[in-house]
Amino acid sequence: MRILLVEDDPIQLELAQSWLEGNGHLVVGATSGSAALKALERDSFDVAIFDWMVPDVSGQELLRWVRTRQKRLPVMFATSRDDEVEIATVLNLGADDYVVKPLRRLEFVARVEALGRRAGVLETAMDEAFDLGPYRVDPRRRAISLDGRVVKMTPRMADVALLLFRKRGELVSRAQLYEQVWGHREVLDSRTVDTHVSRLRQALELDGRHGWRLSAVYHHGYRLETAADAA
Amino acid sequence: MSPLPGGPLERGLREKLLVRTRDDVRTMRSAAKAREFPVVVRLAHRLAGAAGALGLDSLSEAAQALQRDGERGDAPRVRARLEAVAMELERAAAPGAH
Numbered sequence: 001m002r003i004l005l006v007e008d009d010p011i012q013l014e015l016a017q018s019w020l021e022g023n024g025h026l027v028v029g030a031t032s033g034s035a036a037l038k039a040l041e042r043d044s045f046d047v048a049i050f051d052w053m054v055p056d057v058s059g060q061e062l063l064r065w066v067r068t069r070q071k072r073l074p075v076m077f078a079t080s081r082d083d084e085v086e087i088a089t090v091l092n093l094g095a096d097d098y099v100v101k102p103l104r105r106l107e108f109v110a111r112v113e114a115l116g117r118r119a120g121v122l123e124t125a126m127d128e129a130f131d132l133g134p135y136r137v138d139p140r141r142r143a144i145s146l147d148g149r150v151v152k153m154t155p156r157m158a159d160v161a162l163l164l165f166r167k168r169g170e171l172v173s174r175a176q177l178y179e180q181v182w183g184h185r186e187v188l189d190s191r192t193v194d195t196h197v198s199r200l201r202q203a204l205e206l207d208g209r210h211g212w213r214l215s216a217v218y219h220h221g222y223r224l225e226t227a228a229d230a231a
Numbered sequence: 232m233s234p235l236p237g238g239p240l241e242r243g244l245r246e247k248l249l250v251r252t253r254d255d256v257r258t259m260r261s262a263a264k265a266r267e268f269p270v271v272v273r274l275a276h277r278l279a280g281a282a283g284a285l286g287l288d289s290l291s292e293a294a295q296a297l298q299r300d301g302e303r304g305d306a307p308r309v310r311a312r313l314e315a316v317a318m319e320l321e322r323a324a325a326p327g328a329h
Contacts, residue, residue, distance in 0.1 A: 011244050011251070011281045018240050053276060080276055080298075102283020102291055175239065 001046035001116045003027045006036040006062065007078070008054050012103070016049075019105050020112065022179060026166060033057025037065060046121040047112060049076045052090065060093060067094045074119040076112060078103065133211040135204070137165045144204060151203050156181060160196050161204065164214065164224040173221035197222055245285050249324045252278055252290075256317050259297075263309050271301040271309060278316070282323075290319040 003020055007013040008031050017027045028043065030036040033054045040048070048066065052059045059077060066073050077090045077098045090098050097115050099108055116122035129138040136145040142158045143150050144165070153161065159181045164172060174193045182192070197214065201207065206214035208227035215223050215230050255274045262270035275298035283291035297312035 009277045009281055011248055012277075012284055015241070015244055015281075015284055053273075078280075080280070101280040103280070104284070179238070 001025045001113075001122055002044070003112065004030065004036065004039055004043075004045045004048040006030045006033070006048070006050045006054055006059075008032060008051060016103055016108065019103075019109050021167075021176070023109050023113070024163070024166065024180065025112075026170075033059075033062055036062055040066065040070070045073060047074045047076065047116050047119070049078060049112065051078045052080060052086070059090075063093050063095060072119070074115045074121070076115055132165065132168065135165070135210070135212065137162065139166075146204060146210065153200070153203055157196055157200050157203070160193075161200050164197075164200075164222065168212075168224045169226075169229070171217055171221055171223050175221075177221065241285060244281075245287065245323075248278075248281050248285060248287075249320065252282075252316075252320050256313065256320065259313055259316075263306065263313060266304075266306060268301045268304050268309065271313075272298055275301055275316070287319075287323050290316070290323050293319045 003025050005013065005017055005020070005027050007016060007029070010031060013029045013031060017029050020027050028039050028045070030039050031054075033056045036048075036050070036054070037057060039045075050059045050062050054062070063075060063077075066075055074096045075094070077095045078101050079086055079090060079098050080101050087098055096119075097111060099111050113122055127140045129136060129140070131137075134147045136148075138144070139162055142155065142162065144153070144158070144161055145151065160177060163177065163180055174190050177193050177197075178190075181196075197216075201214045204214075206212055206224065208230065211227050213225060213227050213230040215225060217223055255278060259271045259274050262268070262274075275294045279291050279294035279298055282288075282294060293312065293316045297309065297316055300308040300312050
Protein backbone atom coordinates (compact mmCIF):
# COMPACT_ATOMS: atom_id res chain seq x y z
CA MET A 1 0.00 0.00 0.00
CA ARG A 2 1.01 3.58 -0.44
CA ILE A 3 0.78 5.13 3.02
CA LEU A 4 0.98 8.73 4.24
CA LEU A 5 2.41 8.80 7.76
CA VAL A 6 2.21 12.08 9.66
CA GLU A 7 4.30 12.23 12.82
CA ASP A 8 6.19 15.27 14.09
CA ASP A 9 8.84 13.29 15.96
CA PRO A 10 11.53 12.24 13.44
CA ILE A 11 12.53 9.28 15.62
CA GLN A 12 9.01 7.83 15.80
CA LEU A 13 8.46 8.60 12.14
CA GLU A 14 11.60 6.74 11.05
CA LEU A 15 10.76 3.79 13.26
CA ALA A 16 7.13 3.42 12.17
CA GLN A 17 8.14 3.98 8.57
CA SER A 18 10.68 1.15 8.78
CA TRP A 19 8.06 -1.18 10.30
CA LEU A 20 5.61 -0.55 7.47
CA GLU A 21 8.28 -0.69 4.78
CA GLY A 22 9.48 -3.94 6.30
CA ASN A 23 6.08 -5.34 5.32
CA GLY A 24 6.43 -4.14 1.75
CA HIS A 25 4.50 -0.87 1.95
CA LEU A 26 5.61 2.39 0.44
CA VAL A 27 5.56 5.16 3.03
CA VAL A 28 5.67 8.91 2.55
CA GLY A 29 6.48 10.62 5.85
CA ALA A 30 5.49 14.14 6.91
CA THR A 31 6.59 15.86 10.12
CA SER A 32 4.03 18.66 10.04
CA GLY A 33 0.41 19.18 9.08
CA SER A 34 1.34 21.55 6.26
CA ALA A 35 3.78 19.00 4.79
CA ALA A 36 1.00 16.41 5.02
CA LEU A 37 -1.42 18.67 3.15
CA LYS A 38 1.15 19.21 0.40
CA ALA A 39 1.67 15.46 0.09
CA LEU A 40 -2.10 14.88 -0.06
CA GLU A 41 -2.50 17.51 -2.77
CA ARG A 42 0.21 16.18 -5.08
CA ASP A 43 -0.01 12.43 -4.45
CA SER A 44 -2.54 9.68 -3.87
CA PHE A 45 -2.51 7.25 -0.95
CA ASP A 46 -4.22 4.03 0.04
CA VAL A 47 -4.14 4.80 3.79
CA ALA A 48 -3.27 7.86 5.88
CA ILE A 49 -2.04 7.77 9.48
CA PHE A 50 -2.16 11.01 11.46
CA ASP A 51 -0.73 11.80 14.83
CA TRP A 52 -3.31 13.66 16.90
CA MET A 53 -0.79 16.28 18.04
CA VAL A 54 1.02 17.56 14.94
CA PRO A 55 2.30 21.11 14.73
CA ASP A 56 0.86 23.90 12.55
CA VAL A 57 -2.22 22.06 11.20
CA SER A 58 -4.03 19.93 13.76
CA GLY A 59 -4.94 16.32 13.20
CA GLN A 60 -8.58 17.41 13.34
CA GLU A 61 -8.05 19.92 10.51
CA LEU A 62 -6.19 17.33 8.45
CA LEU A 63 -9.07 14.91 8.84
CA ARG A 64 -11.61 17.59 7.84
CA TRP A 65 -9.53 18.35 4.74
CA VAL A 66 -9.41 14.68 3.78
CA ARG A 67 -13.12 14.13 4.34
CA THR A 68 -14.09 17.06 2.09
CA ARG A 69 -11.73 16.14 -0.76
CA GLN A 70 -10.91 12.42 -0.59
CA LYS A 71 -13.90 10.93 1.16
CA ARG A 72 -12.80 7.33 0.70
CA LEU A 73 -9.23 7.58 1.97
CA PRO A 74 -9.01 5.37 5.09
CA VAL A 75 -7.59 7.38 7.99
CA MET A 76 -6.08 6.03 11.19
CA PHE A 77 -5.19 8.21 14.15
CA ALA A 78 -2.39 7.68 16.63
CA THR A 79 -3.62 8.99 19.96
CA SER A 80 -1.56 9.58 23.06
CA ARG A 81 -3.65 7.60 25.50
CA ASP A 82 -6.43 5.14 25.90
CA ASP A 83 -8.92 7.84 26.81
CA GLU A 84 -12.55 7.14 25.98
CA VAL A 85 -13.44 10.78 25.25
CA GLU A 86 -10.43 11.35 23.00
CA ILE A 87 -11.03 8.12 21.07
CA ALA A 88 -14.73 8.91 20.65
CA THR A 89 -13.83 12.39 19.38
CA VAL A 90 -11.41 10.96 16.83
CA LEU A 91 -13.94 8.41 15.54
CA ASN A 92 -16.84 10.90 15.51
CA LEU A 93 -14.77 13.24 13.37
CA GLY A 94 -14.63 10.56 10.70
CA ALA A 95 -11.47 8.57 11.42
CA ASP A 96 -11.73 4.91 10.45
CA ASP A 97 -9.57 3.55 13.25
CA TYR A 98 -7.13 4.56 15.95
CA VAL A 99 -4.05 3.18 17.62
CA VAL A 100 -2.82 4.13 21.07
CA LYS A 101 0.76 5.30 21.52
CA PRO A 102 3.39 4.12 22.25
CA LEU A 103 3.17 2.21 18.99
CA ARG A 104 4.02 -1.50 19.08
CA ARG A 105 5.32 -2.96 15.88
CA LEU A 106 3.09 -5.99 15.44
CA GLU A 107 -0.13 -4.33 16.55
CA PHE A 108 0.54 -1.18 14.53
CA VAL A 109 1.33 -2.96 11.26
CA ALA A 110 -1.58 -5.38 11.73
CA ARG A 111 -4.04 -2.53 12.34
CA VAL A 112 -2.84 -0.57 9.31
CA GLU A 113 -3.12 -3.65 7.11
CA ALA A 114 -6.54 -4.53 8.53
CA LEU A 115 -7.68 -1.02 7.65
CA GLY A 116 -6.31 -1.50 4.14
CA ARG A 117 -8.13 -4.82 3.83
CA ARG A 118 -11.43 -3.35 5.05
CA ALA A 119 -11.09 -0.58 2.50
CA GLY A 120 -10.28 -3.16 -0.18
CA VAL A 121 -6.94 -1.58 -1.04
CA LEU A 122 -4.40 -3.95 0.53
CA GLU A 123 -4.49 -6.91 -1.84
CA THR A 124 -5.00 -4.85 -4.95
CA ALA A 125 -2.26 -2.37 -4.09
CA MET A 126 0.25 -5.07 -3.23
CA ASP A 127 -0.56 -7.46 -6.07
CA GLU A 128 -1.61 -5.33 -8.98
CA ALA A 129 0.62 -5.45 -12.04
CA PHE A 130 2.00 -2.13 -13.26
CA ASP A 131 3.98 -0.78 -16.20
CA LEU A 132 7.11 1.30 -16.16
CA GLY A 133 8.06 2.13 -19.71
CA PRO A 134 8.88 -1.17 -21.45
CA TYR A 135 8.79 -3.07 -18.12
CA ARG A 136 5.69 -4.84 -16.83
CA VAL A 137 5.91 -5.77 -13.15
CA ASP A 138 3.53 -8.51 -12.02
CA PRO A 139 3.84 -9.21 -8.27
CA ARG A 140 1.18 -11.91 -8.30
CA ARG A 141 3.17 -13.98 -10.81
CA ARG A 142 6.50 -12.77 -9.40
CA ALA A 143 7.42 -11.90 -12.98
CA ILE A 144 8.88 -8.96 -14.85
CA SER A 145 8.61 -8.56 -18.60
CA LEU A 146 10.72 -6.38 -20.81
CA ASP A 147 9.12 -5.39 -24.11
CA GLY A 148 6.54 -8.16 -23.67
CA ARG A 149 9.09 -10.90 -22.97
CA VAL A 150 9.21 -12.44 -19.49
CA VAL A 151 12.74 -12.16 -18.13
CA LYS A 152 14.07 -15.37 -16.59
CA MET A 153 15.02 -14.92 -12.94
CA THR A 154 15.48 -16.98 -9.82
CA PRO A 155 12.72 -16.47 -7.20
CA ARG A 156 15.20 -14.55 -5.01
CA MET A 157 16.14 -12.26 -7.87
CA ALA A 158 12.46 -11.71 -8.59
CA ASP A 159 11.86 -10.72 -4.96
CA VAL A 160 14.75 -8.24 -5.09
CA ALA A 161 13.41 -6.85 -8.36
CA LEU A 162 9.85 -6.49 -7.03
CA LEU A 163 11.10 -4.61 -3.98
CA LEU A 164 13.24 -2.25 -6.05
CA PHE A 165 10.45 -1.64 -8.57
CA ARG A 166 7.95 -0.95 -5.79
CA LYS A 167 10.35 1.51 -4.18
CA ARG A 168 11.48 3.09 -7.42
CA GLY A 169 13.06 6.48 -6.88
CA GLU A 170 13.94 5.65 -3.27
CA LEU A 171 17.19 4.54 -1.73
CA VAL A 172 16.87 0.91 -0.63
CA SER A 173 19.59 -0.06 1.81
CA ARG A 174 21.38 -3.40 1.75
CA ALA A 175 19.98 -4.05 5.23
CA GLN A 176 16.43 -3.47 3.96
CA LEU A 177 16.95 -5.84 1.03
CA TYR A 178 18.46 -8.41 3.32
CA GLU A 179 15.63 -8.18 5.81
CA GLN A 180 12.77 -8.16 3.32
CA VAL A 181 14.06 -10.69 0.80
CA TRP A 182 16.20 -13.01 2.90
CA GLY A 183 14.32 -12.45 6.15
CA HIS A 184 17.41 -11.66 8.22
CA ARG A 185 17.65 -8.55 10.35
CA GLU A 186 21.44 -8.33 10.18
CA VAL A 187 23.41 -8.18 6.93
CA LEU A 188 25.48 -11.36 7.25
CA ASP A 189 27.16 -11.07 3.87
CA SER A 190 26.60 -7.94 1.80
CA ARG A 191 28.16 -9.67 -1.25
CA THR A 192 25.04 -11.86 -1.47
CA VAL A 193 22.89 -8.79 -1.98
CA ASP A 194 25.41 -7.16 -4.33
CA THR A 195 25.63 -10.29 -6.48
CA HIS A 196 21.86 -10.55 -6.84
CA VAL A 197 21.54 -6.87 -7.69
CA SER A 198 24.32 -7.12 -10.25
CA ARG A 199 22.67 -10.12 -11.95
CA LEU A 200 19.35 -8.32 -11.88
CA ARG A 201 20.82 -5.22 -13.54
CA GLN A 202 22.16 -7.41 -16.31
CA ALA A 203 19.04 -9.53 -16.78
CA LEU A 204 16.67 -6.58 -16.89
CA GLU A 205 19.09 -4.29 -18.72
CA LEU A 206 18.65 -1.65 -16.04
CA ASP A 207 21.52 0.41 -17.35
CA GLY A 208 19.57 3.37 -18.70
CA ARG A 209 18.98 2.13 -22.23
CA HIS A 210 15.27 1.49 -21.50
CA GLY A 211 14.82 4.65 -19.43
CA TRP A 212 15.59 3.06 -16.03
CA ARG A 213 18.88 2.62 -14.26
CA LEU A 214 19.69 0.59 -11.14
CA SER A 215 22.36 2.65 -9.40
CA ALA A 216 24.55 1.73 -6.46
CA VAL A 217 24.64 4.35 -3.69
CA TYR A 218 28.09 4.08 -2.17
CA HIS A 219 28.07 2.49 1.32
CA HIS A 220 24.26 2.53 1.48
CA GLY A 221 22.45 0.45 -1.07
CA TYR A 222 20.66 0.83 -4.36
CA ARG A 223 18.21 3.07 -6.10
CA LEU A 224 16.12 2.26 -9.17
CA GLU A 225 15.68 5.57 -10.92
CA THR A 226 14.89 7.01 -14.31
CA ALA A 227 17.89 7.47 -16.55
CA ALA A 228 17.17 11.21 -16.48
CA ASP A 229 17.34 11.32 -12.65
CA ALA A 230 20.51 9.24 -12.63
CA ALA A 231 22.28 11.53 -15.12
CA MET B 232 17.48 -8.00 31.99
CA SER B 233 16.29 -9.29 28.61
CA PRO B 234 17.79 -7.66 25.56
CA LEU B 235 15.74 -5.00 23.84
CA PRO B 236 14.20 -5.89 20.49
CA GLY B 237 15.36 -4.65 17.15
CA GLY B 238 18.21 -4.46 14.71
CA PRO B 239 20.71 -1.74 13.88
CA LEU B 240 17.99 0.81 13.08
CA GLU B 241 16.31 0.44 16.49
CA ARG B 242 19.68 0.57 18.28
CA GLY B 243 20.64 3.73 16.41
CA LEU B 244 17.30 5.36 17.16
CA ARG B 245 17.58 4.47 20.86
CA GLU B 246 20.99 6.17 20.99
CA LYS B 247 19.56 9.19 19.23
CA LEU B 248 16.62 9.30 21.65
CA LEU B 249 18.83 9.15 24.73
CA VAL B 250 20.98 12.02 23.47
CA ARG B 251 17.93 14.10 22.60
CA THR B 252 16.25 13.36 25.92
CA ARG B 253 19.20 14.74 27.88
CA ASP B 254 18.60 18.09 26.17
CA ASP B 255 14.85 17.74 26.65
CA VAL B 256 15.23 17.15 30.39
CA ARG B 257 17.21 20.40 30.67
CA THR B 258 14.54 22.23 28.67
CA MET B 259 11.74 20.73 30.76
CA ARG B 260 13.47 21.69 34.02
CA SER B 261 13.69 25.32 32.89
CA ALA B 262 10.11 25.25 31.62
CA ALA B 263 8.81 23.76 34.87
CA LYS B 264 10.62 26.46 36.84
CA ALA B 265 8.93 29.10 34.70
CA ARG B 266 5.60 27.24 34.98
CA GLU B 267 5.51 26.82 31.20
CA PHE B 268 3.69 23.50 31.45
CA PRO B 269 2.69 23.16 27.77
CA VAL B 270 6.41 22.84 26.94
CA VAL B 271 6.76 20.06 29.51
CA VAL B 272 3.64 18.31 28.22
CA ARG B 273 4.77 18.45 24.58
CA LEU B 274 8.25 17.06 25.28
CA ALA B 275 7.00 14.45 27.74
CA HIS B 276 4.39 13.32 25.20
CA ARG B 277 7.06 12.96 22.51
CA LEU B 278 9.36 11.06 24.87
CA ALA B 279 6.60 8.71 26.03
CA GLY B 280 5.77 7.73 22.45
CA ALA B 281 9.34 7.30 21.24
CA ALA B 282 10.67 5.47 24.31
CA GLY B 283 7.72 3.06 24.37
CA ALA B 284 7.98 2.28 20.67
CA LEU B 285 11.69 1.55 21.13
CA GLY B 286 11.09 -0.83 24.04
CA LEU B 287 12.25 1.55 26.81
CA ASP B 288 9.08 0.95 28.81
CA SER B 289 10.12 2.39 32.20
CA LEU B 290 11.27 5.63 30.58
CA SER B 291 8.05 5.79 28.60
CA GLU B 292 5.91 5.26 31.72
CA ALA B 293 7.83 7.95 33.63
CA ALA B 294 7.27 10.34 30.73
CA GLN B 295 3.54 9.53 30.59
CA ALA B 296 3.20 10.31 34.30
CA LEU B 297 5.05 13.60 33.74
CA GLN B 298 2.77 14.45 30.84
CA ARG B 299 -0.34 13.82 32.99
CA ASP B 300 0.87 16.00 35.87
CA GLY B 301 2.03 18.66 33.40
CA GLU B 302 -1.48 18.80 31.94
CA ARG B 303 -2.83 19.36 35.45
CA GLY B 304 -0.27 22.12 36.04
CA ASP B 305 0.77 20.51 39.31
CA ALA B 306 4.20 22.14 39.82
CA PRO B 307 5.53 20.05 42.77
CA ARG B 308 4.50 16.79 41.11
CA VAL B 309 5.95 17.89 37.78
CA ARG B 310 9.30 18.50 39.48
CA ALA B 311 9.22 15.08 41.11
CA ARG B 312 8.18 13.38 37.87
CA LEU B 313 10.97 15.14 36.01
CA GLU B 314 13.53 13.69 38.40
CA ALA B 315 12.02 10.24 37.84
CA VAL B 316 12.39 10.73 34.07
CA ALA B 317 16.02 11.81 34.54
CA MET B 318 16.68 8.72 36.65
CA GLU B 319 15.10 6.37 34.09
CA LEU B 320 17.11 8.09 31.39
CA GLU B 321 20.36 7.36 33.20
CA ARG B 322 19.27 3.75 33.72
CA ALA B 323 18.51 3.35 30.04
CA ALA B 324 21.84 4.92 29.08
CA ALA B 325 23.90 2.80 31.47
CA PRO B 326 26.41 0.47 29.77
CA GLY B 327 24.81 -2.86 28.96
CA ALA B 328 21.27 -1.55 29.37
CA HIS B 329 20.57 -2.03 25.65
